[in-house]
Amino acid sequence: MTKIELEGVYKIVKGVSVIHDISMTITSGQVTGLRGVNGSGKTMLMRLIAGLILPTKGTIKIDGKVLGKDISFPESIGILLENPAFLNRYSGFQNLRMLASIRNNIGDAQINHALHTVGLDAISSQKKYKKYSLGMKQRLGIAGAIMEQPEIVILDEPTNSLDANGVEQVKHIVRHEKERGAVVILACHDTDILDELADEIHYLENGAVIQTTGRGHQA
């Protein structure tokens, strides 16, 4: 059981409060959705939870440990953010292998399994990343986020650039991640997909949560 607790979190960038007094508790085994117009703060919030940036004020705790104080990053996390930093001259498989070598807790079999799960077959996973289509890049990013079966899975717009088949695969992956007990945090502009997948949805406006719907909340 993993628990993420945000208490009075602010992020101020160049005098502007891009995240404004957010408090929420996110637990494993459910999908937490983030909704809001462009620039409302969804990506910022995900970057904060991932420890990629620190709050200006407030605390984020992962299982009671304060990010930026007790730990620098969540110990077990997979993230898909916009523009994943893969290397053009290596294949999809090689890129994932390099990523996996950071923690060194999975082997080729798990990498291949993740590639298969996102619909990248043996031939396309051996192609150089620079030859990848946008959809293939997106699929590789998702494979990178889930391959280590992390406790926390953060997916920022995972259905971007995907065809109908890819969207169905993402839905399947999100459900699977939830069922295996991960914390799943999902931002998606497609409201139907978010409604279908999320157990709880936080609506963001100008960096603040203006409404939360779902389990245990009034619509």
Ligand SMILES: Nc1ncnc2c1ncn2[C@@H]1O[C@H](COP(=O)(O)OP(=O)(O)OP(=O)(O)O)[C@@H](O)[C@H]1O
């Ligand atoms: N690197 C940065 N420096 C300064 N301001 C930033 C930076 N990144 C984001 N912002 C600002 O933070 C606010 C929140 O942006 P964020 O990217 O979190 O929105 P979003 O809800 O994810 O939008 P989108 O739906 O377009 O992905 C915006 O006002 C944006 O201009």
